[in-house]
Amino acid sequence: MCELLGMSANVPTDICFSFSGLMQRGGNTGPHRDGWGITFYEGKGCRSFKDPNPAAESRIAELVQSYPIKSRAVIGHIRQANRGGVCLENTHPFTRDLWGRSWTFAHNGQLSGYKKLPVGQHLPIGCTDSERAFCFILNALTEKYKRKPGNMPAVFKYIATLCDELRAMGVYNMLLTDGEYVMAYCSNNLHWLTRRAPFGEAVLKDQDWQLDFHKETTPDDVVTVFATQPLTINEQWYKMAAGEFTLFCQGEQIL
Amino acid sequence: MCELLGMSANVPTDICFSFSGLMQRGGNTGPHRDGWGITFYEGKGCRSFKDPNPAAESRIAELVQSYPIKSRAVIGHIRQANRGGVCLENTHPFTRDLWGRSWTFAHNGQLSGYKKLPVGQHLPIGCTDSERAFCFILNALTEKYKRKPGNMPAVFKYIATLCDELRAMGVYNMLLTDGEYVMAYCSNNLHWLTRRAPFGEAVLKDQDWQLDFHKETTPDDVVTVFATQPLTINEQWYKMAAGEFTLFCQGEQIL
Numbered sequence: 036m037c038e039l040l041g042m043s044a045n046v047p048t049d050i051c052f053s054f055s056g057l058m059q060r061g062g063n064t065g066p067h068r069d070g071w072g073i074t075f076y077e078g079k080g081c082r083s084f085k086d087p088n089p090a091a092e093s094r095i096a097e098l099v100q101s102y103p104i105k106s107r108a109v110i111g112h113i114r115q116a117n118r119g120g121v122c123l124e125n126t127h128p129f130t131r132d133l134w135g136r137s138w139t140f141a142h143n144g145q146l147s148g149y150k151k152l153p154v155g156q157h158l159p160i161g162c163t164d165s166e167r168a169f170c171f172i173l174n175a176l177t178e179k180y181k182r183k184p185g186n187m188p189a190v191f192k193y194i195a196t197l198c199d200e201l202r203a204m205g206v207y208n209m210l211l212t213d214g215e216y217v218m219a220y221c222s223n224n225l226h227w228l229t230r231r232a233p234f235g236e237a238v239l240k241d242q243d244w245q246l247d248f249h250k251e252t253t254p255d256d257v258v259t260v261f262a263t264q265p266l267t268i269n270e271q272w273y274k275m276a277a278g279e280f281t282l283f284c285q286g287e288q289i290l
Numbered sequence: 291m292c293e294l295l296g297m298s299a300n301v302p303t304d305i306c307f308s309f310s311g312l313m314q315r316g317g318n319t320g321p322h323r324d325g326w327g328i329t330f331y332e333g334k335g336c337r338s339f340k341d342p343n344p345a346a347e348s349r350i351a352e353l354v355q356s357y358p359i360k361s362r363a364v365i366g367h368i369r370q371a372n373r374g375g376v377c378l379e380n381t382h383p384f385t386r387d388l389w390g391r392s393w394t395f396a397h398n399g400q401l402s403g404y405k406k407l408p409v410g411q412h413l414p415i416g417c418t419d420s421e422r423a424f425c426f427i428l429n430a431l432t433e434k435y436k437r438k439p440g441n442m443p444a445v446f447k448y449i450a451t452l453c454d455e456l457r458a459m460g461v462y463n464m465l466l467t468d469g470e471y472v473m474a475y476c477s478n479n480l481h482w483l484t485r486r487a488p489f490g491e492a493v494l495k496d497q498d499w500q501l502d503f504h505k506e507t508t509p510d511d512v513v514t515v516f517a518t519q520p521l522t523i524n525e526q527w528y529k530m531a532a533g534e535f536t537l538f539c540q541g542e543q544i545l
Contacts, residue, residue, distance in 0.1 A: 080378025123335025
C-alpha cells in the first residue's frame, strides 16, 4: 500500500510540516520505500519533485522539507510498489494536461483487470494500475465533454462515478486536482481535516515536531489536509467512508 | 532572449558541468533572470526542476548542480521573458504526453501572430508564444498520425516542416525530445558538440571550472551537448545554420 497526501487552501500555504511527517513513512516509520513524489500548484502552473528512491534518504525530499513552497493545491504520494516496477515512470503523482489545465493524480490501492480499461489516445507511459486508471478517467472526460465544461463540480461528480467503477476492480483511494479543485475518493483508507481560526497546536505522529499554527497563519486562512492516515495525534481527522467522495476548493468543502 | 541546453547520450550521464555553466547566465554572467527549468529522462520517465526565480539565486538550481542525476536525454532553459509574465506556468521546459511518451520542449526566440496557431484539444496553460508553438506541433502530429507512428525519424522530419512555419513568424530556436530522440532546430542561434573518446579537458566559459572528461567517462561513451552559445572555451562547437535541424539518438547524429 502507498500513502497519499493532499492540500487545498485559500491562501498560498506551505506543506513542510505535513510533508515532513509523511516522508518519515517512506522507509523510516513506514515501509514505503519505492519512491515518492509531490506536486505543487502555483497559479495555473505546477511543479513536481519526484524520486524513485526512498523518501527518508532522498536529498530532494530533504530540500522539499526545508524549502517552503507556497501553494493552494498540493498532491503527494509515497509508494510501496505492488503493480509495476520501481522506476521514475511508475512514480506518482502523475500529471497530464486537459482543457488548458494541468491535472495531477495519485492513487493508493490495487486494481485487478486494469489492463482492459479503455484509454483512447491517453496512453500510459509506465505500467502501473494507477496511471492506467488516470488515463481511463481523462479519456472518459474527453469522450463525454467535447470542449472545456463550465460547471466543474458536475465534472467531478461524473469522475466520482468513474471512481465507483474503479473501486469495483479492487482498492481505489484517490486524490485528483486541476489546481483549483481537489477531489478525494475513498475506497477504504482516507482522512482529512480542515484547519481554520482559532488555530491551535498540532503534534506530528511520525516525528518529534509540533507546530503552533496560530503563529504561522492569519485569521482568514482555511487549509484542508488529506492523508491516508492521520498525520497528527492531537487533532480530529475525518475518516471517509467506502465509496465516499468529496470536493474542495480554496480549503472549503463544496461537495 | 533565453538560453537553451540539451543533451543526448548513449549512457546515463550527468549534466552538472554544463548546467553549472548555464546557471551562471541566469542572473550572474547573463541577463536571464526570469526563471529556469531542466527536465531529465530516466528510462521512459522524466522529472523536471523548475523555478520562476533567477537561476543564479535558486536553492533548487544549487541542488541540481550538486546532485548528479544520470540521464540519456535532457532539456534545460533559462528565461528572459518577452512574451508572457514571469510565473511558473510560463517557465520552460514544457512537458506533455503523446503516444505513451513524455515530450519535452524549450524555445528561444520570439514569435508574432502566434495566438492564431491552431492547437485543437492541446490548449496552452500559460500565455507564452513558446507553449503555444509546442501545442501547435502536438496538434499537427495528432492530426497527421491517427495512432503512434513506427518511423520516428520521419515524424521529426515532419516536425521540422512545422518549425519552418514557426520560423517564418519570428525567431525560433528549439529543442524537443520524446526521451529517446533529441531534435534541435535553429533559427539564428544554436550550437552543439559531441564528446567521444579520446576525451580531453573542457574549460567552462562562465565559471572557473575545468573538467577532465577522460576521468569521468568510459571509452564507449558518446555525449552530445546543445547550447545557445558554446559553454566551453577550448572545444570546437558546431554552429547551426538558419533553418537547419538535426536529430540525435543515444548521442549520435542520425539526421
